[in-house]
Amino acid sequence: xxxxxxxxxxxxxxxxFGEPGMLVxxxxxxxxxxxxxxxxxxxEQTGIRLGPGTLYGSLSKLVDRGLVTALAxxxxxxxxxxxxxxxxxLAAQVATWSRVVATGRARLSIA
Amino acid sequence: MSTRSLINLLVRLFPRAWRVxxxxxxxxxxxxxxxxxSAIVDVVRTGVGLRLAGHNVAWRLIFAAATxxxxxxxxxxxxxxxxxxxxxxxxxxAATLALLCSGWAPATIAVGxxxxxxxxxxxxxxxxxxxxxx
Numbered sequence: 001x002x003x004x005x006x007x008x009x010x011x012x013x014x015x016x017f018g019e020p021g022m023l024v025x026x027x028x029x030x031x032x033x034x035x036x037x038x039x040x041x042x043x044e045q046t047g048i049r050l051g052p053g054t055l056y057g058s059l060s061k062l063v064d065r066g067l068v069t070a071l072a073x074x075x076x077x078x079x080x081x082x083x084x085x086x087x088x089x090l091a092a093q094v095a096t097w098s099r100v101v102a103t104g105r106a107r108l109s110i111a
Numbered sequence: 112m113s114t115r116s117l118i119n120l121l122v123r124l125f126p127r128a129w130r131v132x133x134x135x136x137x138x139x140x141x142x143x144x145x146x147x148x149s150a151i152v153d154v155v156r157t158g159v160g161l162r163l164a165g166h167n168v169a170w171r172l173i174f175a176a177a178t179x180x181x182x183x184x185x186x187x188x189x190x191x192x193x194x195x196x197x198x199x200x201x202x203x204x205a206a207t208l209a210l211l212c213s214g215w216a217p218a219t220i221a222v223g224x225x226x227x228x229x230x231x232x233x234x235x236x237x238x239x240x241x242x243x244x245x
Contacts (some may be wrong), residue, residue: 024168027227034136035136035140036140036143048133051150051152051153051154051157052137052140052144052153052154053137053140053150053153053154053155053156053157053158054157055140056133056136056137056140056157057157057160059133060129060132060133060161064236065232065235065237066232073186076135076136076139077139078134078136085235103173
């Protein structure tokens with residue numbers, strides 16, 4: 001059953017491609033990282049530079065929603081890691097956008 | 112103004128509870144990189160946004176209460192009613208009653224959304240709701 005597209009965000013707070021929350025989840029998908037490492041990973045993998053306010057605003061929302069959890073601080077930096085719910089949310093977003101990308105590639109004849 | 116003072120000022124834009132949890136990390140990150148204009152704008156935008164979001168429900172309730180009080184005083188002053196609520200049996204009384212109640216609809220919706228969000232979070236944390244795609 002297909003769900004109707006909505007302009008706003010879903011209950012997980014993730015709806016738009018390029019949504020900072022999704023980029024943070026993507027950065028954490030291969031292991032725990034602290035704030036600076038998340039920014040560096042997002043920049044390296046997607047070319048998008050997350051501002052410091054956007055990064056910590058997203059992290060706090062993801063923690064509130066139970067998608068990410070904070071680990072014990074290492075020196076003055078605190079690493080964050082995905083929860084099971086966060087992994088599910090990211091997998092759902094990736095599945096949705098994989099279909100969008102596949103359709104775009106096919107219709108634009110991109111190899 | 113020194114960079115340290117500017118960073119402290121920027122972090123203070125965030126709600127107190129948020130600062131307790133994330134303020135030190137944000138301060139550390141801002142101090143470890145060049146403080147560009149875009150970084151400052153980004154922090155200001157996020158901090159003010161979180162502050163407004165945190166007060167959304169409370170401000171709506173305050174606005175609704177203030178509106179109702181003002182309309183009630185006006186209605187009593189103009190001898191439209193002697194009571195808190197009244198029958199809308201004339202156009203003036205109907206309009207005033209509608210105005211009295213108008214602030215409560217958005218306030219009630221905001222409270223309902225807030226309760227729903229909190230319940231969903233609790234249910235998700237207890238594992239009874241899975242995260243859905245958009």
